[in-house]
Amino acid sequence: MATPLRIALVYPTSLPWMAEVMDGVRRYGLQKGGWHLTTCPPTLAASGESPRNLPSLLGWPGDAAIAAIRNDEDRRLVQELGFPVVNLSGWEKERYGIPRVGVDNHLAGRLAAEHLLDRGFRHFGYVGWEDVHYSQERLAGFQERLGHHSEDLHVHLEPAESAREVRLIEELQTLATWLQSLPLPCAIFAVHDYRAQRVMEACAFAGLRVPKDLAIIGMDNDLLACEHSTPTLTSVCRDSGRIGWEAAALIDRMMQGEDLSSADLQIAPLGIVERQSTDLFHHPDEIIQLAVAFMLRHLKDRPKMDAVARHAGVSRRTLEMRFKALTGQSPHQFLTAARISHACKQLQRACPPSLRQLAKDCGFSSYPAFVHAFHSHSGQTPSQYRDQLSLSSS
Template sequence: MRHWPAGKNMDLPYIATDIRMHAARKVIVVVEASTAYGRGILRGIAKYCHLHGPWLIEMDPWEIYNKELPRMADWQGEGIIARVSSEKVAEQILDSGLPAVTLASDSTKRLGATKKDQWAVIPCVKSNSHAVGVMAAEHFLDRGFRHFAFCGIPYCSWSQKRKESFANRIRQAGYDCDIYPEPRLRRDRLWDREQRSLTDWLAGLPKPVGVLACNDERARYVVAAARIAGLMIPENVAVIGVDNDDLLCDLSNPQLSSIAMNIERAGYEAASLLDRLMAGEPMAGQQISVDPVQVITRQSTNILAIGDRQVAAAIRFIRENAKDPIRVDDVVAAVSASRRLLERRFQKVLARSILKEIQRVRIELAREILIRTDLPVAKVAREAGFSNATHLGVIFKRTVGTTPLAYRKKHRNR
């Protein structure tokens, strides 16, 4: 089994020395390049091919929806990686008899009973939508929100799962979650029709409200509807999307916060699995999980929805100075409050102590540095405000459930 290459330099000499000297495998890839998710999968596949190929890849990255696979008899391919955009494509994959790895899709629900049994053994790449919902909920809860809402897409199981996970985590915290009534008819989902219903829904929500949209594209609709309703973002409505599509997030006004997923790693693992399948490993319903890594905070959620001004000021001080060796007494002094009173207010507003908040902010910073850089753990510890690597390791393991290096290995895309 080939593992994700941690810390490898992707320069040409390295690639040249690692390519296996055999005939190139012929692989069809039907994955869109028009979305951040698709591009991430494609980058992971490309990285695997550079390191362990060569592969001859047949693909049309711009037109994949309702697209049929090429005639297998003419093409003589050896394996398939595909987003199943229709029932027909699913049937073609089964009829080809070739090893395949697919991107999870609702299109296979319409297969007949026999085909469904055959499809059960096809490996797939699947988003961890439960973890996405939990991460978004905790992002809003950490910022002191007390009102929450979800905006999804009808007939998409991944959207439904994100909704359920988000709402369940919010209910566990003791709050309610409003759900946008998604238009069921296709014509009602056109923007010129839907903007009125989405605008009215947002206007009627209690404020300030934190809204999770099922993906970045949907989040942009929420932002647009909020502006039409005359609502300020993030002061009235804070919005977070999923997939961290840099282009969509940066073009949004204000810029959109989003949950980054380890998509590229999943693409690499999909290619690695297909290589093993083409070498004889049986298809047995293997699953590759696309997990959320972190929330990339931009303007759309860059706010504290906290009514207690002293607690809000204390949190702001912690975030601005977490890299420095600040202690609880420094936070108390910064807001001119007694330690006992401020501790009580933290427990009331956030249900955690001042020290726990300092540690939480530092751990989030350490997670970001681990993913974004190759710095050794000792340097990561200093950059995140910890006294040394041992201190970081203890708090990190207690909070995240794994070691810093294991976290980096699991979640890095590059």
């Protein structure tokens, strides 16, 4: 019998998305066979366990490690360990010859911007860290997708380590002061869900309503953060399972002697998981507001544009011209995007409906029409999107 390969996972698996990464590694190891994983215990002092880190692996007779590498000391230890290491951290821009697998942060920023633009916002904010590469990349993608709207982008950056040294009340007051300076309504992308939670808490200090005054979207789809926020938090969802799988695949090839020092895999996010913090369409024009509200209420009923126009109190021609001029898209394009968004939400449920039933529930005239619209909007078929979600959560 072959000697089992010992792989250490050196990052905080107590974080929900990190646990999903570990599951991706586990699934790859099960497929290969003969993998034994050494994992990081919860970083709670009361557990009596020390967190697994790179220094703790010195002298360990293992075969490889998957770690979060953030500084010079970490890089020095990688050289000292003498076995393959893959980096999961996007903290630094440079890789220093250590292969890396992570989320496509630039694309995550673009997806966040697209979601907020689709909600009708024209004033935007970003809250992140000034000295962290992944924060800079998310901001760059966000700004790029906003296009000319980026002229009204308000950015609040702090040193990442500063949050550990400031009292909560001081942090909330600083954020609240900045939030009160923003033009309303405004939509904010926070670098991750924990920062988004802090922004939401600061809104209460500032007397601002979410999402009526400020819509907020985070990053990572951390269910503990997102579902337990008030209101619940919309978030960009990593494909954490695939990140873990691809990291394991790199480690496997490196253990076989392949030089992958230049590898830098950026895995596309799964998409946006919509919740209450962005569940509102903003537009200063009352006709647009009425038309959108009617379309969203009648997604399943396949509303005719004549009926939408009557509800808004104008002719169909006037509605179409006004909608295009003020939102950059036709009413039909908005309706199709709303249907696809609803379909994605349903597919993210624990027990989603069948695809053919979903096509009916979203108001499409036929299943082929649903598939065509879904692919045109997302670049995937509904079945591909469903299978990707299943792979990530299995």
